[in-house]
Amino acid sequence: MSGLLEVSGISVTFDGFRAINNLSFSIGAAELRAVIGPNGAGKTTFMDIVTGKTRPDGGRVLWGERSIDLLKLDEAQIAREGIGRKFQRPTVFEDQTVAENLMMALKAHRSPWRVLFWKPAGADHARVEELAVQVGLGEALARKSGELSHGQKQWLEIGMLLAQEPRLLLVDEPAAGMTLAEREQTTSLLVDLAKTHAVVVVEHDMDFVRRLNCKVTVLHEGSVLAEGSLDHVTANQQVIEVYLGR
Ligand SMILES: Nc1ncnc2c1ncn2[C@@H]1O[C@H](COP(=O)(O)OP(=O)(O)OP(=O)(O)O)[C@@H](O)[C@H]1O
DSSP states (O other), rough: OOEEEEEEEEEETTTEEEEEEEEEEOTTTTTEEEESSSTTTTTTHHHHHTTSOOOOSSSEETTTTEEEEEGSSHHHHHHHHHHEEEEEEOOOTTBBBBBHHHHHHHHHHHHHEEOOGOOOOOHHHHHHHHHHHHHTTOOOSSSSSGGHHHHHHHHHHHHHTTTTOOOEEEEEEETOOOOOOHHHHHHHHHHHHHHHHHHHHOOOOOHHOOOOHHEEEEETTTTEEEEEEEEHHOHHHHHHHHHHOO
8 A cells, every 4th residue: 555545445325315425535545635516526525535434335444554444444543543534613722722722632642541640741831832833822822712713723723733744734724714824834834744744735725735736636426536736627628618618
């Protein structure tokens, strides 16, 4: 197996409707990938399958150097294998500071069954600071998360995800609702993360996808319609028809 994640020939049917149709997808251990596609193309369902939320009717999902069969694992086991997902809406604890949110994520990762007795050590405080710096919140550690801008909350949540030390991050529409400056900073963050992680970004905003400057996978009716650079896929006649409507 060459990629970190190898999805081959998966299909999902909901009440007779084929939402994912013989879909194959592969991503390397240090790669940034944008997944685009019109509404209903199957982007969310695809991520649901990778994270174990939805079971496909057929196909294979293999993970890591040992080609672990993810279809045999439940959601919690898949998360522990190193697959982290960031949903579109930030879900940080608003009454807690940035540092407290990050510490909670670290704590949940380090000792899921001994949370009550867990005391942060010096190394944990250092890690929290490191995570905050990594997501651009190094100056905001003591701030209440509720006071952060929408973009900062998204970065905090990415930091909380990183506390779990994932190898693959699935990020759903990170740029939605962000200012231009926040988008630019988010682009840099994702590009930077992809130097050491596999990062899949589902995004509708084409300007944002262009700035990511990475390979793009276009989904349509549950299958891969085109794959390659943004220029390559947007020159594809079928992609044009799907986006402009027939
Ligand atoms: N639980 C479900 N039951 C029935 N149909 C479903 C279910 N989940 C998804 N679908 C259908 O499967 C298709 C793919 O949906 P999905 O949400 O994966 O698309 P998407 O590409 O994420 O769309 P969007 O960009 O609008 O979020 C859609 O037609 C949707 O209505």
